[in-house]
Amino acid sequence: xxxxxxxxxxxxxxKDSFLRELTLARAIAAMPVAGRYRVIDxxxxxxxxxxxxNVGVIMQKNYHxxxxxxGSGKEWDLHGKNDGLYILPPFLTRENVGVYNGSLxxxxxxxxxxxxxxxxYVLLCNSTIVFNANFEEMFEAHNRSGxxxxxxxxxxxxxRRPEYGTYFEIGADGLITxxxxxxxxxRYENTCMExxxxxxxxxxxxxxRGAAHGYHDMQRDVFQRLIRDAGMRVGGYEYKDVCYRMDxxxxxxxxxxxxxxxxxxxxxFREDNPVYTKVRDELPARYLENAKVxxxxxxxxCIVDGTVENCVLFRGVKIASGAKVKNCVIMQxxxxxxxxxxxxxxxxxxxxxxxxxxxxxxxxxxxxxxKDMTI
Amino acid sequence: MSRKxxxxxxxxxxxxxxxxxILTANMAKPAIPYGGKYRIIDFPLSNCTNSGIDVVGxxxxxxxxxxxxxxxxxxxxxxxLAHGGVYVLPPYVKGKQGEWYxxxxxxxxxxxxxIEQFNPDYVLILSGDHIYKMDYNAMLRYHIDKEADVTIxxxxxxxxxxxxxxxxxxxxxxxxxxxxxxxxxxxNNKASMGVYMFTWDKLRKYLAEDAGDPKSSNDFGKNIIPxxxxxxxxxxxxxxxxxxxxxxTVESLWEANMDLLNMPMPIDLYDxxxxxxxxxxxxxxxxxxxxxxxxxxxxxxxxxxxxxxxHSVLFAxxxxxxxxxxxxxxxxxxxxIERGAQVCRAIxxxxxxxxxGSRVGEETGNIAVIGQNVKLAAGSAVLAGEQRDQ
Numbered sequence: 001x002x003x004x005x006x007x008x009x010x011x012x013x014x015k016d017s018f019l020r021e022l023t024l025a026r027a028i029a030a031m032p033v034a035g036r037y038r039v040i041d042x043x044x045x046x047x048x049x050x051x052x053x054n055v056g057v058i059m060q061k062n063y064h065x066x067x068x069x070x071g072s073g074k075e076w077d078l079h080g081k082n083d084g085l086y087i088l089p090p091f092l093t094r095e096n097v098g099v100y101n102g103s104l105x106x107x108x109x110x111x112x113x114x115x116x117x118x119x120x121y122v123l124l125c126n127s128t129i130v131f132n133a134n135f136e137e138m139f140e141a142h143n144r145s146g147x148x149x150x151x152x153x154x155x156x157x158x159x160r161r162p163e164y165g166t167y168f169e170i171g172a173d174g175l176i177t178x179x180x181x182x183x184x185x186x187r188y189e190n191t192c193m194e195x196x197x198x199x200x201x202x203x204x205x206x207x208x209r210g211a212a213h214g215y216h217d218m219q220r221d222v223f224q225r226l227i228r229d230a231g232m233r234v235g236g237y238e239y240k241d242v243c244y245r246m247d248x249x250x251x252x253x254x255x256x257x258x259x260x261x262x263x264x265x266x267x268x269f270r271e272d273n274p275v276y277t278k279v280r281d282e283l284p285a286r287y288l289e290n291a292k293v294x295x296x297x298x299x300x301x302c303i304v305d306g307t308v309e310n311c312v313l314f315r316g317v318k319i320a321s322g323a324k325v326k327n328c329v330i331m332q333x334x335x336x337x338x339x340x341x342x343x344x345x346x347x348x349x350x351x352x353x354x355x356x357x358x359x360x361x362x363x364x365x366x367x368x369x370x371k372d373m374t375i
Numbered sequence: 376m377s378r379k380x381x382x383x384x385x386x387x388x389x390x391x392x393x394x395x396x397i398l399t400a401n402m403a404k405p406a407i408p409y410g411g412k413y414r415i416i417d418f419p420l421s422n423c424t425n426s427g428i429d430v431v432g433x434x435x436x437x438x439x440x441x442x443x444x445x446x447x448x449x450x451x452x453x454x455x456l457a458h459g460g461v462y463v464l465p466p467y468v469k470g471k472q473g474e475w476y477x478x479x480x481x482x483x484x485x486x487x488x489x490i491e492q493f494n495p496d497y498v499l500i501l502s503g504d505h506i507y508k509m510d511y512n513a514m515l516r517y518h519i520d521k522e523a524d525v526t527i528x529x530x531x532x533x534x535x536x537x538x539x540x541x542x543x544x545x546x547x548x549x550x551x552x553x554x555x556x557x558x559x560x561x562x563n564n565k566a567s568m569g570v571y572m573f574t575w576d577k578l579r580k581y582l583a584e585d586a587g588d589p590k591s592s593n594d595f596g597k598n599i600i601p602x603x604x605x606x607x608x609x610x611x612x613x614x615x616x617x618x619x620x621x622x623x624t625v626e627s628l629w630e631a632n633m634d635l636l637n638m639p640m641p642i643d644l645y646d647x648x649x650x651x652x653x654x655x656x657x658x659x660x661x662x663x664x665x666x667x668x669x670x671x672x673x674x675x676x677x678x679x680x681x682x683x684x685x686h687s688v689l690f691a692x693x694x695x696x697x698x699x700x701x702x703x704x705x706x707x708x709x710x711x712i713e714r715g716a717q718v719c720r721a722i723x724x725x726x727x728x729x730x731x732g733s734r735v736g737e738e739t740g741n742i743a744v745i746g747q748n749v750k751l752a753a754g755s756a757v758l759a760g761e762q763r764d765q
Contacts (some may be wrong), residue, residue: 035660036676074450262662262679269659279451279655283644284411284675284689291670299660300412300676313660 003051003136007083007119007200010043011103012127013060018248021370022348027059028246029127030066032331032349034259034268035299035314037277038069039246042130042268044085045275047123048076050135054083054117058106063089075276086113102216107207114204122203124218126194129159130255131243132268132275135195138237142197147235149202149223151176152195154239159191164247166192166219170236179224193239196223242267253346253366256312256329260297282315290321306336314349329366345369378458382497382515382572383490384428386419387479389436390504394624397746397764398724402441405503407628408707408725410635410644411675411688414445415622417653418508419501420452420461425649426511430459430493433503434482436475439465451654464489478593484582490575498578500571500595506631507568507619508642508649514572514613524577524608525600527551528570530615540566541596543612551610554600565612568619571595577608618642625762629722629742632688632705636671656691656708666697682712690725699729704736710745713753720759721745730755 012029022031029040040057047055055078059066072078073085088110090100100106103126107114114122123135133152142150153168160167167188169178180187196218206222215221226232242264244255258264269275282301287293293308301316306323316333319325323340330336334347337355344361348371353359357375361367369375392404399407405416416433423431431454435442442463449461464486466475476482483490483500490498497518499511509528518526529543537558544553544563555561581599585591591598603610618641622628634641644651658677663669668683677692682699692709695701699712706712706723713731721736721743729735729745730753736743740759745751749763757763 259659260662262664265659265662274657275659276657279657281451281650281652281655284673285661286638287669287672287674287684288638289671293663293669294667295663295665297660297662298674 003139004053005119006050006052006121006123006135006139006197007054007056007117008044008047008052008123008125009056009058009107010040010125010127011058011106012040012063012066013058013100013103013106014126014128019246019252020249021368022249022252022346023062025062025371026065027062027127029057030062030069031246031252032314033130033246033252033256035297035312036280037275038066039130040066040070040127041275041277042132043125043127044070044076044078046131046133046135046273047125048078048276049273050133050139052123052135053078053080054086054119056086056088056110056113056117058100058103058110059087059089060100060106069278071278075278083118088113100216102221103218104207104210104221105216107203107218108211111204111207114200114207117200120200122196122198122200124196124198124203128246129193129243130246130268131193131239131241132270132273133195133239133241134273135197138195138197141237142235145174145235147175147233149196149198149226149232149234150237151197151223151234152193152239153190153236154193154243155189156191156243157189159243159245160186160189161245161247162186165245166194168192168236174235176227176234176236179227181220181224190236190238192219193243194219197237249346249368250365253329257310257327260295260310260312265297280315285313288321327363327366331371348373351375380430380459380493380495382428382499382511383430383432383459383493383495384419384423384499384501384511385432385434385483385486385490386416386501386503387482388416388433388442388503389439389476389482390502391437392504392623395622395628396625397744397762398625398628398722399438400764401438401747403435403437403439403503404623406442406445407622408690409506409622409628410632411673411690412656413651413653415506416442416445416503417452417651418506419503420446420449420454421649421651421653422507422509422511423501424452424454424652426509426515428499428511429454429456430495431461432464432486432489433461434464434476434486436466436482439463445654447654452652459493462489478591478598479595480582480585480591480599481593483578484586484593487579487582495575498573498575500569500573502569504623505568505619505621506642507615508617508646508651509570509615511570511572514570517613518572518574518611521611522609523572523611524574525603526572526611526613527600528568528572528615529565529612530568530619531564532566534561534564537561537564537566543567545612549612549614551604551612554596554604556596565614567596568615569595571600572613577603625722625742625744629705629720633686633703635673635688636686658691661689667695696731721757724749727751733757 078085168190285302288305296311299315305321306319314332320338325342334351339356352374388405392399448455454461661678675691682695690708698715707725719736724747726748733755735757737759744762746764
């Protein structure tokens with residue numbers, strides 16, 4: 001119940017150029033994953049499962065598909081009279097040019113939303129990491145330690161990247177003593193999960209002062225300076241479960257294929273922390289006479305008559321008889337016709353591979369077929 | 376004063392469905408799971424919303440808890456509205472006395488006040504017993520066009536089966552001239568589907584008269600329709616020739632599920648213009664493991680298949696372990712088929728566990744049934760036609 005006093009803000013304006021054609025028409029937060037979800041479902045569900053009732057989603061560009069997906073917030077029980085889901089797109093005012101230069105700009109533009117919200121605490125999150133957390137324990141740890149800000153981190157080595165990410169040095173007392181942003185070679189093993197918990201009045205003060213100094217980015221310009229210069233007490237909270245960063249075509253591909261593994265899937269989709277998403281009223285998946293499916297996950301609405309191995313089939317995918325697909329991620333409503341052979345491919349929504357087509361990608365780098373393409 | 380609705384629907388969902396045996400021990404028949412992710416009541420509710428009828432009163436009486444929870448606010452069917460929507464109507468105490476619904480007509484009679492809130496011209500009476508897709512709006516236009524007092528949806532059934540139904544004898548203009556309940560020697564093969572479109576003023580009058588008759592069994596088929604016929608009111612038959620399946624017995628419920636495995640399906644559930652909506656379980660896509668075999672089946676999200684599944688319908692969250700096989704069967708949500716167990720021609724109800732190495736059902740004979748949450752010990756044998764509720 002304590003979490004009723006915490007609001008969530010999700011910033012979805014991250015750099016997405018590494019994801020190439022997959023993010024041409026959508027934000028990373030709206031990327032389809034794991035057969036029937038979008039990246040943002042995990043975070044919103046985690047917040048709701050933790051007891052958060054007020055979630056603001058800051059949108060930057062390409063936000064049509066994200067808005068369409070979140071709708072009224074009903075699927076997450078965020079459609080109440082008080083609180084609920086707030087979609088916060090950029091807007092033009094005298095001070096505001098419409099496009100945010102960073103998360104601080106975005107928060108400054110949405111000062112009114114922060115002020116009006118009744119909660120005393122804010123969980124500030126980015127949207128490119130997929131994980132299924134319950135934030136209650138983090139909130140308790142924050143209150144127990146009496147720090148000003150708590151930042152979630154992980155020691156998962158797969159989360160470290162050259163020239164990308166934020167890394168912490170953490171002292172024996174659990175306080176963060178140094179921060180490095182985008183180092184060529186990360187020196188600290190503690191990788192920032194981009195979840196920040198602090199009092200709302202402190203956040204508003206930091207945003208106001210940051211904006212007044214012409215700063216744009218919360219991590220680089222505010223939190224890093226706070227730790228280095230202002231002597232504020234910033235604590236680390238370790239997240240120990242499964243997490244994935246969606247920052248490249250390869251990492252997107254790896255995440256989807258990893259989810260097929262029951263161990264990883266069960267860690268991510270837990271009965272006590274269900275992941276909600278927009279519902280599409282589809283029939284169960286249909287297996288026809290010639291279907292041969294092994295080690296794959298298949299969503300409702302699929303019709304399979306071919307051979308499928310180590311694949312993720314999203315809702316409404318059709319695999320004709322005689323087709324062979326292996327190590328592929330095939331998004332919603334794509335069609336694979338007779339005799340087609342696919343290996344190491346990502347097919348975006350509604351792609352069609354015509355009869356006897358053959359696309360074999362290298363293991364290390366999947367072939368990406370854009371949305372609505374016919375080959 | 377609320378806004379007027381031209382037509383509202385009243386859905387009779389209080390029936391026990393006793394011929395379904397242990398499957399309806401804890402839930403009313405309309406709540407029975409069907410087709411991997413639906414319940415029977417999804418069909419009339421989706422038909423209503425697709426036909427533009429946005430007030431549906433659901434009359435419950437027998438084991439209503441499961442049904443109440445399922446219907447909830449009505450949002451899966453877009454029936455969570457500020458003006459209208461779905462209303463669950465159990466019997467309640469009026470004045471000094473309360474009474475149960477004594478018959479189908481009595482259930483509507485006891486809810487006249489509910490109906491009048493919407494000031495409708497027409498009231499559609501539905502039952503929650505059948506699988507079918509029907510445009511009630513087309514039926515309403517026909518009813519208005521014919522200036523009928525009541526229009527009854529009818530479907531031609533095979534002559535040899537006609538004695539099991541209420542049969543409508545009609546003239547050349549589809550005017551109903553006689554109604555025979557389960558006739559030994561049917562003169563016609565047009566069976567009543569239990570779907571009635573009434574002009575509300577007429578229905579209200581006949582409900583009141585029926586309530587005043589102590590000898591009446593307060594039933595639409597036995598009392599209201601014969602009384603209206605006797606008074607030479609205008610009764611019309613509305614022909615329906617689509618898929619229509621009563622799922623009133625274990626065998627017919629099993630058959631209706633097996634029907635969905637045929638392509639093209641006898642009832643097209645892929646039709647995007649007439650979707651059937653239901654409450655979604657909200658679980659991850661299903662998983663088929665290395666070494667598993669799945670053919671000619673419908674598999675719902677949340678399932679995990681390590682064994683063999685052929686010609687079967689698996690509901691959400693079913694687990695089929697290594698070496699287990701499921702053939703010609705219906706397995707309802709979250710049931711577990713443990714290692715080496717064999718299930719053939721059976722219905723396994725929600726949450727049941729079939730212990731390792733068990734044999735349920737046989738290749739011929741009647742359908743075996745395992746009840747809700749039954750834990751079958753390892754190595755059990757359940758014969759064809761047998762029902763296990765513990």
